[in-house]
Amino acid sequence: MDFGLSKKHEMAQGLFREFAEKEVKPLAQEVDETEKFPRETVDKMAKAGFLGIPVPKEFGGQGCDPLTYVMCVEELSKVCGTTGVIVSAHTSLCVDPIQTYGTPEQKAKYLPDLASGKKLGAFGLTEPGAGTDAQGQQTKAVLDEATNEWVLNGSKCFITNGKEADVYIVIAVTGKVEKRGKTMKEISAFIVEKGTPGFTFGTKENKMGIRGSSTYELIFTDCRIPAENLLGQKGKGFNIAMHTLDGGRIGIAAQALGLAEGALETTINYVKERKQFGRSIAQFQNTQFVLADLATKVEAAKLLVYKAAMKKAEYQANPKVSYSVEAAMAKLAAAEIAMEVTTKCVQLHGGYGYIREYDVERMMRDAKITEIYEGTSEVQRMVISANIMK
Amino acid sequence: MKIVVCVKQVPDTKGGVQFNPDGTLNRAAMLTIMNPDDKAGLEAALRLKDQYGAEVTVVTMGLPKAEEVLREAIAMGADKGILVTDRVLGGADTWATSTTLAGALRNLEYDLIITGRQAIDGDTAQVGPQISEHLDIPVISYAQEIKVDGDSVVVKRQYDDRYHMVKAKMPCLITALAELNEPRYMTPGGIFDAYDAEITVWGRADLKDIDDSNLGLKGSPTKIAKASDKVRKGAGEKVTPDSPDEAAKLVVDKLLAKHII
Numbered sequence: 269m270d271f272g273l274s275k276k277h278e279m280a281q282g283l284f285r286e287f288a289e290k291e292v293k294p295l296a297q298e299v300d301e302t303e304k305f306p307r308e309t310v311d312k313m314a315k316a317g318f319l320g321i322p323v324p325k326e327f328g329g330q331g332c333d334p335l336t337y338v339m340c341v342e343e344l345s346k347v348c349g350t351t352g353v354i355v356s357a358h359t360s361l362c363v364d365p366i367q368t369y370g371t372p373e374q375k376a377k378y379l380p381d382l383a384s385g386k387k388l389g390a391f392g393l394t395e396p397g398a399g400t401d402a403q404g405q406q407t408k409a410v411l412d413e414a415t416n417e418w419v420l421n422g423s424k425c426f427i428t429n430g431k432e433a434d435v436y437i438v439i440a441v442t443g444k445v446e447k448r449g450k451t452m453k454e455i456s457a458f459i460v461e462k463g464t465p466g467f468t469f470g471t472k473e474n475k476m477g478i479r480g481s482s483t484y485e486l487i488f489t490d491c492r493i494p495a496e497n498l499l500g501q502k503g504k505g506f507n508i509a510m511h512t513l514d515g516g517r518i519g520i521a522a523q524a525l526g527l528a529e530g531a532l533e534t535t536i537n538y539v540k541e542r543k544q545f546g547r548s549i550a551q552f553q554n555t556q557f558v559l560a561d562l563a564t565k566v567e568a569a570k571l572l573v574y575k576a577a578m579k580k581a582e583y584q585a586n587p588k589v590s591y592s593v594e595a596a597m598a599k600l601a602a603a604e605i606a607m608e609v610t611t612k613c614v615q616l617h618g619g620y621g622y623i624r625e626y627d628v629e630r631m632m633r634d635a636k637i638t639e640i641y642e643g644t645s646e647v648q649r650m651v652i653s654a655n656i657m658k
Numbered sequence: 659m660k661i662v663v664c665v666k667q668v669p670d671t672k673g674g675v676q677f678n679p680d681g682t683l684n685r686a687a688m689l690t691i692m693n694p695d696d697k698a699g700l701e702a703a704l705r706l707k708d709q710y711g712a713e714v715t716v717v718t719m720g721l722p723k724a725e726e727v728l729r730e731a732i733a734m735g736a737d738k739g740i741l742v743t744d745r746v747l748g749g750a751d752t753w754a755t756s757t758t759l760a761g762a763l764r765n766l767e768y769d770l771i772i773t774g775r776q777a778i779d780g781d782t783a784q785v786g787p788q789i790s791e792h793l794d795i796p797v798i799s800y801a802q803e804i805k806v807d808g809d810s811v812v813v814k815r816q817y818d819d820r821y822h823m824v825k826a827k828m829p830c831l832i833t834a835l836a837e838l839n840e841p842r843y844m845t846p847g848g849i850f851d852a853y854d855a856e857i858t859v860w861g862r863a864d865l866k867d868i869d870d871s872n873l874g875l876k877g878s879p880t881k882i883a884k885a886s887d888k889v890r891k892g893a894g895e896k897v898t899p900d901s902p903d904e905a906a907k908l909v910v911d912k913l914l915a916k917h918i919i
Contacts, residue, residue, distance in 0.1 A: 276850055276853040279729070279733065279852075279853075280850075284841060315842075316843040316845055317845035317846050317847055317848075318846070324826045329847070330847030332847060334852055473834065479793070
C-alpha cells in the first residue's frame with residue numbers, strides 16, 4: 269500500500285493548484301457576490317483540458333484516471349466551490365453516463381465536444397416531488413411511433429449548470445413494470461440538447477452557497493427528441509441514475525475536501541497574523557488543538573476520497589468491481605468534515621469570519637450543500653448500511 | 659520546420675536561494691521551476707508549431723533532476739526532450755555551458771533555436787548568443803514577437819525605449835523575453851504523456867566537436883568572488899514636477915547632494 273502520489277499525479281496537482289491560484293481565486297468573491305456564472309474561467313478550463321480529464325483520448329479527452337479528475341475538483345474547490353461543482357457536474361453527471369452507457373454513435377456525437385469543453389453538460393433527476401425518492405418521478409417520456417420521437421413532459425429542479433449547459437441527461441418515466449408483485453414506474457434516461465423546441469428554463473434559484481453555479485428548473489412541454497437519444501436500455505434509467513450518482517459522489521466528495529482544505533489553509537495563515545492579548549492567536553493552545561483536530565479530519569477525508577477514486581479506476585479495468593460504498597463513505601465523511609472545518613474556521617476568525625470579505629464565510633456557506641446534493645448524508649448512510657449488513 | 663528550445667531548471671525564487679560553500683548554487687536543495695524567459699521561448703515555439711507545423715525538441719543541461727522541466731515542456735506540447743547531464747559538466751559558467759549545449763545541438767537538425775534571454779539565477783544573458791557563435795549562425799536577442807517569412811524569421815527586438823524589426827535567414831538563434839507571451843498551461847493528458855515519453859539522456863561522450871578544456875568547472879573562466887541573494891530595492895521617492903526645468907533641477911540637486919556630480 270502506497271500513500272504517495274506518483275510523479276505525474278504530483279505534476280497534475282501542481283498544474284491544478286497553479287491554475288486555481290491564478291485564474292479562479294481572484295474571481296471567487298465576485299462570483300459569489302454577484303451570482304455570476306464564471307464563463308471565462310470555464311473557457312480557460314476547457315482550453316487547459318480540465319473538462320475532459322477522465323475521458324479517453326479517442327473521444328477527445330485527456331485520457332487520465334479518476335484520481336487526476338478528483339484532484340482537479342479538489343484544487344478548484346479549495347479556492348472556489350462554484351468552479352469545483354461546475355467541473356464535477358459536467359464530468360461526473362453528463363460525460364460519464366454517456367461514456368458508460370452511450371451507443372458508439374452517441375459517444376461519437378457528444379463526447380468530443382463535451383470533453384473539449386466546447387459544450388457543457390448537466391443532469392436532471394431531481395423534481396419538486398422526487399429527490400431522494402427517485403421513484404416519485406413525474407416527468408414522462410412517451411414514444412411517438414409515427415415520428416419515432418420521444419415526447420417529454422414535466423420539469424426538473426435544482427439543476428446544476430442549468431441554463432449554461434448544452435447537453436442534458438434527463439431521467440423520465442416511460443411506463444409501468446411489475447416488480448415482485450408491485451407495480452413500479454419504468455424509468456429511462458435520455459440525452460436532451462439545449463434549443464430543442466419545448467425545452468425551456470424556469471426560475472433561477474437564489475442559493476445560500478455555490479452562488480455562481482447556475483441552478484435552474486428545466487421545463488419540458490411536448491419536447492420532442494429523436495428516438496436514438498434514449499441513453500442505455502429503456503427501463504434502465506434508475507440504474508443509470510444511481511450508478512451516475514455513485515461517480516458524482518466522488519466529485520462532490522472532492523469538492524467538500526477542497527473546501528475544507530481551503531478553509532484550513534486560510535485559517536492557519538490568519539491565526540498567525542491575528543493578535544489578541546499581545547500575541548498571535550496561533551500561540552493559544554485552543555487554536556492549536558482545534559487546528560490539529562481539523563487537520564487530522566481533513567487528512568482522513570482525503571484518504572477516503574482518493575481511495576474512492578482509486579476504486580473507480582479499478583472498476584474501469586474490471587466492471588465487476590463496485591465503488592458504490594467507497595463513494596458513499598467518501599462523500600459522507602468529506603461533506604460532514606467540510607461543514608465542521610469551515611464552521612470552526614469561521615469561529616477561529618471571530619467577528620471577521622462572519623464578514624463577507626473573508627473567504628471562510630463563503631466557504632462555510634458553500635460547504636453546506638455538499639451534505640445535501642447528489643445524495644444527502646442520510647442517503648449515504650443508507651447506501652453504506654445496506655452494504656455492510658447484507 | 660524543426661525548432662530546438664533550450665531551457666533551464668532554475669530555483670523558484672519564491673522558495674529562497676541556498677548556496678554551496680564554494681559560492682555555487684545548491685540546486686539539489688531548492689524548489690525549482692522552468693526559467694520564465696525560457697518558458698516564453700517554448701511558448702513561442704509551440705505557437706509556431708500551431709501556426710506553421712513544426713517539431714519542437716527541448717534541450718536542457720543540468721542534474722538528472724532537470725528532466726522535470728523536459729517533462730513539463732512535453733506536457734505543454736513539445737515533442738521530444740533531451741537531457742545533457744554528466745559529472746564532468748558540473749560547475750559550468752556561461753562559456754562552458756554554451757560550449758556544452760552547442761556540442762549537443764550539433765547532433766540535431768534545426769531551423770530555429772530559441773533560448774530564453776537570461777536565467778533568473780545567473781542573470782547573464784550570455785548563453786544564447788554564445789551558442790550562436792559556437793554554431794556560427796545569426797542571433798537575434800530580446801525577441802518580443804516572432805514571425806516566419808519564407809525561409810527567414812522576422813523578429814521585433816526590444817530595447818528600453820524602442821524596438822527594431824530584424825530579419826534573419828534560418829537557421830538562426832533567437833533569445834526570448836518573458837514578456838513575449840503568456841505561456842499556456844500544461845494539460846492533464848499532456849502530463850500523462852510526458853511521463854510515458856522517453857527522455858533522451860546525453861553525457862560527455864555524446865557531445866560533438868568540443869574540447870574537454872572548455873567543459874565544467876575547469877573549463878569555466880568565470881570565478882565567483884561572492885554570491886548573494888537579490889538585494890531588495892527601496893520603494894524610492896515619487897515626485898511630480900510641474901515643468902521639465904523643475905524636473906531637471908530636482909535630479910541635479912539630488913545628484914549634487916549625493917556628491918555624484
